[in-house]
Amino acid sequence: xxxxxxxxxxxxxxxxxxxxxxxxxxxxxxxxxxxxxxxxxxxxxxxxxxxxxxxxxxxxxxxxxxxxxxxxxxxxxxxxxxxxxxxxxxxxxxxxxxxxxxxxxxxxxxxxxxxxxxxxxxxxxxxxxxxxxxxxxxxxxxxxxxxxxxxxxxxxxxxxxxxxxxxxxxxxxxxxxxxxxxxxxxxxxxxxxxxxxxxxxxxxxxxxxxxxxxxxxxxxxxxxxxxxxxxxxxxxxxxxxxxxxxxxxxxxxxxxxxxxxxxxxx
Numbered sequence: 001x002x003x004x005x006x007x008x009x010x011x012x013x014x015x016x017x018x019x020x021x022x023x024x025x026x027x028x029x030x031x032x033x034x035x036x037x038x039x040x041x042x043x044x045x046x047x048x049x050x051x052x053x054x055x056x057x058x059x060x061x062x063x064x065x066x067x068x069x070x071x072x073x074x075x076x077x078x079x080x081x082x083x084x085x086x087x088x089x090x091x092x093x094x095x096x097x098x099x100x101x102x103x104x105x106x107x108x109x110x111x112x113x114x115x116x117x118x119x120x121x122x123x124x125x126x127x128x129x130x131x132x133x134x135x136x137x138x139x140x141x142x143x144x145x146x147x148x149x150x151x152x153x154x155x156x157x158x159x160x161x162x163x164x165x166x167x168x169x170x171x172x173x174x175x176x177x178x179x180x181x182x183x184x185x186x187x188x189x190x191x192x193x194x195x196x197x198x199x200x201x202x203x204x205x206x207x208x209x210x211x212x213x214x215x216x217x218x219x220x221x222x223x224x225x226x227x228x229x230x231x232x233x234x235x236x237x238x239x240x241x242x243x244x245x246x247x248x249x250x251x252x253x254x255x256x257x258x259x260x261x262x263x264x265x266x
Contacts, residue, residue, distance in 0.1 A: 001131055009131045009184055010080055010103070016223040017081035019234075021060055023221040025087065028062050031214060035066040037153055037259060038124050040206045044263040045149040047071060051119040054078075054143055056104050056136065057126025061088030061097060068096045076118075078102035078110050104136040107143055118144050123152035125259075127190045128183035134193035141197040144266050150198055151263035152190060155183050155227070156218075158210070161254045173247040176240065182227045191262055198264025210255035215245045 028034055047053070051073045055064050058077025067073040077099045079085050088099045100110040104126075108116070121140045127133050140150060158166040171178045195201050208214075219225055225237040228244070248255065 006131045013129050013184075013223075014080040014082075016226050017059070017079070018083040019222040020224075021081070021084045021087040024060055024062070024084070025091075027217055027221060030217065033214075033218070034059075034062040034124065037206065038063040038066050038122070039070060040259075041122055041124055041151050041153050041261055041263070042067065042071065042120075044202070044204055044261045045120050045122065045151040046263075047073065047120055047149070050074075052115075052117065054107060054118045054121040054140060056107065056121060056123045056140060057130065058085075058099055058124075059088070059126075060084045061092050061099050063122065063124045064088075064097045064099065065092060065094065068094050072096070076100070076111065076115060078104070078107060080104075104130050105132050105139050107140055111143065116143050118148060120144070120149045120151070122150075125153050125155070127152040128155045128185050128187070131184050133185040133190050134196070137193040137197045141266055146266060148266045149263055150194060150266065151261065152194065153206075154187050154190065154260040154262075157258040157260070158215070158248070159256055159258055160251055166248055166251060166255055169251075170244045170247045174240075174243055176244065179228060179230060187260060194262055194264050198266055201262060201264035204261045204263075206259045206261060208257045208259075210248070210252045210257060212245045212249070212252065215257070216242055219245075 049072050053067055053073045053075045055075050055077035058064055058079045064075035064077050067075050074096045082101050085099050085101050102110040130136050160166060219241045220238050222234055229237040229240055
């Protein structure tokens with residue numbers, strides 16, 4: 001992927017998230033999802049109380065908040081979206097948290113001289129929208145202590161008990177064209193990048209029961225709806241999202257939403 005394409009993707013991603021900051025807060029207040037996912041990822045990374053954490057793709061600070069509240073972590077977060085960062089800075093008045101606009105491939109640009117010694121770096125539901133994820137992982141690793149951990153959580157799968165991809169089934173049932181790809185960086189590429197930086201890489205999953213309400217709410221966030229219907233206007237995306245997940249009603253009893261997690265040690 002050449003530099004011009006990467007710059008274009010990052011501009012689109014930042015724009016999508018600039019349109020999403022209020023949606024994310026409403027969603028999190030209702031579902032407490034990103035907080036729960038953060039604690040799952042923190043456990044996978046073996047985070048202890050008082051850790052110093054670099055939060056890559058921090059959004060409006062939901063991950064940072066729960067890390068500070070539950071684990072007394074000191075968190076520096078960065079995100080491409082100025083509006084997500086502004087919303088987080090407006091809401092969060094925790095001295096252990098600092099959020100800045102920044103690029104995931106150059107975290108050093110936002111760090112002070114005494115901050116290149118983190119105990120962990122987390123990509124909580126963000127690595128799959130970073131086009132140069134391998135470069136980001138290398139740059140982030142340089143900011144960590146020896147023995148520190150890096151972990152990521154990945155874009156959700158919807159699976160039945162046989163492991164069939166229900167995203168594909170829903171698009172087929174609705175006679176809708178599937179997006180060419182729902183992520184910018186694949187799980188396999190992200191995992192390979194993590195393995196290049198870390199030893200003792202482990203993989204795990206977090207499974208949640210199928211919930212049409214949850215999926216409608218999650219994918220109605222503008223940035224997430226763009227992953228399913230990238231060329232449509234937001235209002236049309238929302239209508240199709242309701243239709244898409246309603247097509248899976250007969251599968252609901254045995255389906256699950258699966259988040260993949262990976263973590264390694266520097």
